Amino acid sequence: MAFEADGFYLGHNEHIKRVTFDQETQQDRMVAWCKKKYPLHEYYRAAKITRALRPIKSEEEIALMQKAADISVVSFKRVLQACKANIKEFELEAELTYNLVKSGATRHAFQPIVASGKNACALHYNTNNDVCNDGEMILLDFGVCYANYNSDTTRCFPVNGVFSSRQKEVYNAVLYCLKEGSKLLKPGVLHADYEQQMAKLVETQLIQLGLLNANEVAQQNPDKPLYKKYFMHGTAHYIGLDVHDIGLYSRPFEAGMVLTCEPGIYIPEEGIGCRLENDYLITEKRTINLTAEMPIEIKEIEAIMAAKKTWL
Numbered sequence: 001m002a003f004e005a006d007g008f009y010l011g012h013n014e015h016i017k018r019v020t021f022d023q024e025t026q027q028d029r030m031v032a033w034c035k036k037k038y039p040l041h042e043y044y045r046a047a048k049i050t051r052a053l054r055p056i057k058s059e060e061e062i063a064l065m066q067k068a069a070d071i072s073v074v075s076f077k078r079v080l081q082a083c084k085a086n087i088k089e090f091e092l093e094a095e096l097t098y099n100l101v102k103s104g105a106t107r108h109a110f111q112p113i114v115a116s117g118k119n120a121c122a123l124h125y126n127t128n129n130d131v132c133n134d135g136e137m138i139l140l141d142f143g144v145c146y147a148n149y150n151s152d153t154t155r156c157f158p159v160n161g162v163f164s165s166r167q168k169e170v171y172n173a174v175l176y177c178l179k180e181g182s183k184l185l186k187p188g189v190l191h192a193d194y195e196q197q198m199a200k201l202v203e204t205q206l207i208q209l210g211l212l213n214a215n216e217v218a219q220q221n222p223d224k225p226l227y228k229k230y231f232m233h234g235t236a237h238y239i240g241l242d243v244h245d246i247g248l249y250s251r252p253f254e255a256g257m258v259l260t261c262e263p264g265i266y267i268p269e270e271g272i273g274c275r276l277e278n279d280y281l282i283t284e285k286r287t288i289n290l291t292a293e294m295p296i297e298i299k300e301i302e303a304i305m306a307a308k309k310t311w312l
């Protein structure tokens with residue numbers, strides 16, 4: 001749970017479930033009851049301790065996160081096979097939910113985002129009630145909660161099963177950033193440095209895509225970098241008991257941490273929004289992609305979409 005100055009956030013879709021401190025919560029009532037019943041006890045906040053503990057995962061926790069990731073892999077393949085022109089976004093959401101229940105998962109980690117075409121450019125779109133049109137690309141951002149541990153993944157794929165040349169260009173640009181950027185998730189790296197390097201990677205890709213001009217970028221105001229027009233969010237957060245798990249971002253990366261990596265490029269004027277997101281476990285020797293089995297290469301995705309529908 002990420003704390004803010006004037007309230008706290010619950011879960012992934014924070015903008016919806018914002019709770020302010022002047023509202024009494026169940027937890028407030030429990031604390032008041034406890035103090036009344038046991039007045040001689042001394043009371044301290046545990047948050048300081050758990051904030052330091054939670055970013056470092058034990059083997060048992062990692063196993064549960066891997067299970068959540070594995071369920072999400074099967075869910076994604078199901079969505080790919082169900083997808084076709086004119087299907088509704090919520091029909092694809094239903095495929096996720098079906099597999100979630102079937103797999104014995106606890107719940108969605110958050111309300112899934114199934115965003116076709118330009119909807120993918122609205123970062124927290126989750127009404128999921130639009131028609132997926134032939135020729136559009138879909139952005140699917142979803143997570144599985146298994147035994148209270150979460151996965152958080154994003155994939156993009158073409159409604160009709162074949163990427164257009166422009167969709168391929170944008171997709172490969174984001175995939176490049178994911179592959180290069182995730183290499184920075186290793187012990188000792190500072191989150192702020194990682195984000196800065198990721199921004200540089202995306203900026204270079206935006207120039208190659210013809211969306212930014214190299215000369216203008218060279219002369220840009222560093223306080224208002226031009227890339228923010230097409231890429232306007234952070235790309236690594238702790239994940240675990242919460243999708244956006246608690247932990248200090250001033251703390252250098254350490255073995256045992258699990259972080260997402262999620263670069264994106266959003267071009268509303270072209271009706272294309274693309275983000276790719278995996279969950280990475282940092283270890284001393286190497287960084288392990290817990291979501292490695294989720295198809296991400298264009299060829300892989302097109303092949304699954306073209307294959308005979310085995311489960312519909």
Ligand SMILES: [Mn+2]
Pocket residue numbers: 152237260262277
């Ligand atoms: Mn995420």
